[in-house]
Amino acid sequence: MNPHLIIAPILIPFVAGALMLLYDDRQRVAKFWLSLISVGLVLAGAVRLMVHAGADQGPAVYLLGDWAAPVAIVLVLDRLAALMLVLTAVLALASLVYARASWHRQGQHYFSLFQFLLMGLNGAFLTGDLFNLFVFFEVLLAASYGLLLHGSGRARVQAGLHYIAINLGGSLLFLLGVSLIYGLTGTLNMAQLATMMPQIPGADRPLVHLGFGLLGIAFLIKSGSWPLSFWLPNAYEAAPAPVGAMFAIMTKLGVYAILRLGMLMLGAGAGASAGYGAVVLVALGLATVIFGMMGVLASRALGRIAAHSVIVSSGTVLAVVGFALAGGGTGLLAGALYYMVGSTLAVAALFLLVEPATRDDGGIAAMLALTAEIYGSDPGGAEGPDTPDGPALPAGRALLSLCFAACLLALAGLPPLPGFIGKLVMVQGALGGPAGLSPAMVWGFVALLLLSGFATLVALARIGIQTFWASDDGNSPVMALEIAPPLALIALLAVLSIGSEPALRYAGLTAAALQDPAGYATGVLNTPRTAKSPAGVPETASPLTGVMP
Numbered sequence: 001m002n003p004h005l006i007i008a009p010i011l012i013p014f015v016a017g018a019l020m021l022l023y024d025d026r027q028r029v030a031k032f033w034l035s036l037i038s039v040g041l042v043l044a045g046a047v048r049l050m051v052h053a054g055a056d057q058g059p060a061v062y063l064l065g066d067w068a069a070p071v072a073i074v075l076v077l078d079r080l081a082a083l084m085l086v087l088t089a090v091l092a093l094a095s096l097v098y099a100r101a102s103w104h105r106q107g108q109h110y111f112s113l114f115q116f117l118l119m120g121l122n123g124a125f126l127t128g129d130l131f132n133l134f135v136f137f138e139v140l141l142a143a144s145y146g147l148l149l150h151g152s153g154r155a156r157v158q159a160g161l162h163y164i165a166i167n168l169g170g171s172l173l174f175l176l177g178v179s180l181i182y183g184l185t186g187t188l189n190m191a192q193l194a195t196m197m198p199q200i201p202g203a204d205r206p207l208v209h210l211g212f213g214l215l216g217i218a219f220l221i222k223s224g225s226w227p228l229s230f231w232l233p234n235a236y237e238a239a240p241a242p243v244g245a246m247f248a249i250m251t252k253l254g255v256y257a258i259l260r261l262g263m264l265m266l267g268a269g270a271g272a273s274a275g276y277g278a279v280v281l282v283a284l285g286l287a288t289v290i291f292g293m294m295g296v297l298a299s300r301a302l303g304r305i306a307a308h309s310v311i312v313s314s315g316t317v318l319a320v321v322g323f324a325l326a327g328g329g330t331g332l333l334a335g336a337l338y339y340m341v342g343s344t345l346a347v348a349a350l351f352l353l354v355e356p357a358t359r360d361d362g363g364i365a366a367m368l369a370l371t372a373e374i375y376g377s378d379p380g381g382a383e384g385p386d387t388p389d390g391p392a393l394p395a396g397r398a399l400l401s402l403c404f405a406a407c408l409l410a411l412a413g414l415p416p417l418p419g420f421i422g423k424l425v426m427v428q429g430a431l432g433g434p435a436g437l438s439p440a441m442v443w444g445f446v447a448l449l450l451l452s453g454f455a456t457l458v459a460l461a462r463i464g465i466q467t468f469w470a471s472d473d474g475n476s477p478v479m480a481l482e483i484a485p486p487l488a489l490i491a492l493l494a495v496l497s498i499g500s501e502p503a504l505r506y507a508g509l510t511a512a513a514l515q516d517p518a519g520y521a522t523g524v525l526n527t528p529r530t531a532k533s534p535a536g537v538p539e540t541a542s543p544l545t546g547v548m549p
Contacts, residue, residue, distance in 0.1 A: 001052045006062040006077050008045045009085055009122035012038050017115030028111075032100055035111040039096055042118065043089035046082070053082035054506060059520055061128070061527040068527070070189035076128035076524055079510040080337075084125040084249075084256055087341055090492065091249050091348050092118050094485035095242040098352050101481040110150060117143035117246060124253055128524055130178050130188040130215075133257065137174065137222075141167050144250065147243045148235060159238035166231045170221040177214030184208055191524035194264040194517045198271030209276055212266065216258065216277060223254030223314045225284050226291040233295060236307035236351075244306065244351035245485075248344050251310050252317075255340070259321050263514040264521075266325055278325035282441055285319025288312075289448045293455040302358055302463050306350040309411050312452050313343040319445055320426065324515070332429025333511035338504055339422025342496055346410035346419065349403065349489040356482045357400055357467055399483050401468045406490045408460040413453035418496045423449050425504065 016038035020031045052060065062075040096114065120140025127133050145167075149160040182188050184204050185196055200208055217228070224232045232251075236244055258281070266276045292311030299305045320328075320336035406417065413419040427449060430442050496503055513519065 001048065001060075003060070003062060005045055005049060006060060006075050006126065007064075009042050009049075009089075010075075010119055010126065012041050012045070013115040013119040013122070017112045017119065020112045020115065021109070031111040032096075035096055035115060036093075038115060039089065039092045039118070042122070043086070043093055046085040046089045049077055050082040050086050053077055053079045054509075056509070059523040061524050063527065070129075070187050070192040070525065073132055074128040074189070074191075074524060074527075075126040076191075076520070077126060078520065079506065079513055080256070080260070081125045083337070083341070083506075083510065084252070085122060087252075087344060088118070088121050088125070088249050090489075091245055091344070094348065094352065094489055095245045097481060098245070098485040099240075099242040101479050109146070113143045113146045113150075114246075116140075117147060121249065121253060125256065128190050130181065130190065130193075134171075134174055134178055137253075138171060140250065140253075141171070144243075144247070147246075148239050150240055150243065153238075156238045159234040162231050163235040166221060170218040173214045173221075174218040177211045177218065180207060180211035180214065184211070189524070190261070190264055191521040194269075194521045195525070197265050197273055198269065200271075200273075202272070205272060209273065212261070212276070215261065216281075219254040219257045219261075220284065220318075221254070222251065223258065223318060224251050224288070224311045225254075225314065225318060226288040226311075229288065229291065229311055232311060233304055233307040236310060237301065237303040241352055241355045244303070244354070245348035248310055248348045248351065251314050252340060252344055255314055255317050255321070258318065259324075259514065262321060262325050264517045267515065267517055268327065269517055275325050275327070278322045279441075281322030281325065282319050282445070283322075285315045285317075285322055286441070286444055286448055288315025288318060289452050291315070293448070293452045296452075296459045297455050299459060300463075302350070302467070303354045305459050305463060306347055306354065309343075309347050309350065309456065312456070313340065313347060316343075316426075316449065316452070323430070323442075323445075324511075329429055329432055330508055330511040330515060331432060332426055333514065334504060334507040335422050335425030335429055337507040337510055338418065338496075338500075339426060341503075342410060342418030342422055342493060345489050345493055345496075346407050346417075349486040349493075350407045350411070352482070352486040352489070353400060353403055353407065356478045357404065397468070397478060399487065400478060401464070403483070403486045403490055404460075404464055404468065406493065407486075408457065408464065410490075410493055411453075411460065412457035413449070414457070416497055417493050418500065419453070421497065421500050421504075423453065 016034055020034060023031055049060075059076050059078040062077075064073040064075070066072075092114075099110065099114070117140050120136045120138075120143060123136035124133055124140065127136060145160065145164050148163055149156060178188060181193070184207055185193060185200070187193060187196070197208075221228045236247055239247060262277075262281075266273055266278075268274055270276070289312055292308045292313075292315055295308035295311065296305055299308060317336050317340050320332055324333045409415075410417040410419045413423045415421075427446050430446055
């Protein structure tokens with residue numbers, strides 16, 4: 001594999017987004033095709049990287065500027081990062097095609113913002129140091145602010161301003177935590193921090209814990225954990241449908257950061273810091289599931305159910321991360337990773353179904369009328385910003401109902417879709433007895449897995465009956481560009497279910513690698529530079545000092 005392929009998921013959307021800023025905003029067709037090519041290349045590269053990561057060769061490291069770690073900025077590709085890259089690219093492709101129907105015409109620079117969001121997500125999954133994790137977080141958040149407000153409307157602006165304020169507060173906590181950790185350790189390289197954790201003096205350890213606690217709060221805000229999730233339902237419900245689909249993976253970025261940093265620096269090899277915050281994380285995960293479950297049952301709109309389903313999914317995985325930090329086995333974590341992929345695909349598909357399924361209710365009619373007044377007719381030849389592009393499907397309503405039923409099965413955890421398989425594996429792993437936690441927490445987790453599925457089944461069945469059976473107003477056309485993306489995501493759910501054995505094997509190897517932080521640190525710190533010393537020997541950095549020999 002060409003080593004420069006690792007940086008491609010960051011560079012490709014960056015170049016595409018910057019290039020599209022040079023286009024006049026009326027050239028939306030050209031922007032769409034450029035954006036589609038960019039996302040297609042990112043997806044192809046992510047799949048190639050996943051194949052390489054699955055070959056069990058240890059983490060692949062890209063040294064920016066050809067400086068050895070920990071001096072250099074490094075990008076690190078392992079199984080978890082490759083999995084998140086592929087999942088992000090798949091959702092980006094589905095969201096982009098869906099947006100082509102009409103949403104890209106509701107405001108300016110949609111495709112450029114979309115590319116910068118993709119760049120920030122990929123960079124956050126690949127980076128190997130905390131400061132650049134902060135940088136990529138800020139890049140994707142800045143893009144998400146513009147995408148959330150895309151299309152205007154009072155409800156969207158109000159929710160968007162709350163979203164911006166909360167995330168700015170989270171960014172401040174992130175920066176404070178990073179500064180505190182750097183001041184005490186002298187490094188922000190994740191691999192070097194993992195090697196230093198057992199050696200931190202006892203007097204400094206409480207301050208290091210405080211730094212990680214501040215980072216944890218920032219990530220919990222992003223992952224929608226209770227009680228920091230009060231902003232999420234309104235923001236996600238108000239977001240445009242294709243943006244909501246991308247927000248499903250943005251929430252998992254917070255979970256990813258907690259999983260990555262927790263297993264590297266607070267796992268079994270962290271000395272006196274081993275298991276720090278595990279019980280709190282389990283408790284917050286269970287409380288998040290309860291909050292999301294109650295929100296699902298109380299919701300009367302499909303978009304709000306989708307938003308609370310994101311919270312249920314995040315809370316489930318957060319609880320498993322807490323179990324893993326407390327000494328849980330690889331089976332439980334592998335089941336959570338498999339479940340995370342399936343639930344993210346299902347929630348994204350549900351977000352894409354909201355607009356065509358509820359169009360007859362007039363939920364966004366006022367917003368579309370407002371944007372028509374602001375932007376006028378589409379110079380590319382469409383009748384207006386609210387006129388979907390592409391042909392209408394004669395059986396569109398039937399396809400919508402089938403997609404909705406598939407999302408219901410996946411999110412409720414019913415067979416044969418991945419939600420059932422993931423929950424079954426998690427139950428088996430939980431009953432194996434994670435060390436260091438009371439049986440009450442374990443049984444509470446199992447009970448909430450089952451209850452959250454039942455609550456989702458009841459809520460979605462109620463909405464489905466009202467939308468597809470009890471309504472006589474299903475006359476609005478369903479465009480091919482609107483139904484193809486959720487159909488593709490549901491097809492991937494079917495593939496994930498049929499191929500559950502290799503998928504769970506990959507998830508198991510990923511979980512085992514996460515529980516071996518020494519392998520990650522060794523792979524990063526011992527990666528040689530491509531430049532040669534005068535003697536012709538590759539220069540490497542000392543794992544503890546980073547000084548060239």
